Amino acid sequence: MIPVVCPSPLAVMIVDDEAPARTRLRDLLADLAPELPNELVAEAENGFRALAAIASRRVDVALIDIQMPRMDGIALACRLSELARPPAVIFVTAFEAYAVQAFELNVVDYLLKPVRAKRLLTALQKVRPHPMRMPVPLASLQQTARSHLSCHERGRLLLIPVAEVIYLKADLKYVTARTRDREYLLDESLTHLEQEFGEQFIRLHRSVLVARETIIGFEKSSSDDAETQWQAMLRDIPERLPISRRQWPLVKSCAHHLTP
Template identity: 30%
Template sequence: MTNGIKTVIIDDEPYSRDELSFLLEQYDEVDIIGEADSGEKGLELIMRKEPDVAFIDIEMPQMSGMELAQALKNMKKTPIIIFATAYPDYAAKAFRVQALDYILKPFDEENLQETIELVKEKLNWDASSTGKTQAPAIGKLAVEDNGRIVYLSPSDITYLFREVRETIICTKDHQYHSRTPIKEIEEKLKGYPFFRPHKSYLVNLDKIEQLIPWLNGAYQVKMQGSKEEIPVSRNYVKELRERLEL
């Protein structure tokens, strides 16, 4: 049973579904429970799964996203509708069918984050309401490396980041490549001092050396033993400082 915001993606373009799915996977509060490649299959999926949110493309053959949204209005439990499309001209029609938001392809991470915040507000969603409890983490993180399984102590990990379809795990002396999504690794590291300053990064708080002002209220962090400066989204600066400072 899922404890997050139950979400489905309906789009006839596989690349767009994959891109949106990848971006949504970065949010701990979002659980993707299904995908469909047509309006008809999307309607059946929504009736069967009863999601909280549906991301729907507009331009689809046979049943369009608009027609799907109209059909959903007759349901007892209607999901929140977010239109995800390459065409800006449909915005007015989108809101006439009571869509909560309208995001354009190619997807912008900041815009998507604003959309997720709107969804959470609409649902009165709070992480504490999920009833999840997290046992203290023990053991080591298993990572494949040239056919071997290497066991990393969390304290040896400096930071992780997502690159295309891989998660890169950085220690002082080595980089390990994993196919495991960063969100899943973050769950495994619960109980250790790791923090998500940006959707694509997870850092070890014990390895942060500097917090450097950057642009428009955003910051970057410098990690021990690394020349790379990692971005900190504006929404996370306050929480990061609270976690870091006495």
């Protein structure tokens, strides 16, 4: 007779500076236990206490608020990701504005308060440990491409829909994202953006990616630069972007979608 190996309960930590919020999550976890066995192994009201708690016990997943005193949830998630066996992270917050920054940290999910039991169950099922295996590390969870980019500007976090970006241009340590209305400075590398959004953007030049669907035509370059012979004409803006000789065959192949 082959023995049945039952999965161990999901070890959960709650981190929130508000006691009612912790109580709400505690009650939801208890309600979900028959469907998804779990064990609340620690609670903390800020990031520092959370780090102290996780040092002495196994935690599979941390449910973390973002706006907390002393150490906020974003900083805590960064610290947790540095651990040898980091827990998965699910943010639980009342604010939508942090969503892009959260997914840049490869969190499992992003739940808005008040949290519903079904929504929490869906998030927890993404990190349920497989029988006889270690919990899924934070860094190994696969994320789809973001729907928004983030720009820190004068103390604000601005969210830029990727669908509205016409081109991305590298300049020193920043990348400029150009929409129809304005430019935004991103603290990201062009190489990383190309890897993440390769299906939406195509490289024109070593320092420029352009949204494929915004190319409306090509014209001969009037520049003396031997590297560029053609320029891309773009929808909604008058700028022409140079195309390197190396990239020209690939860019030209996109011409099949152009409308006459």
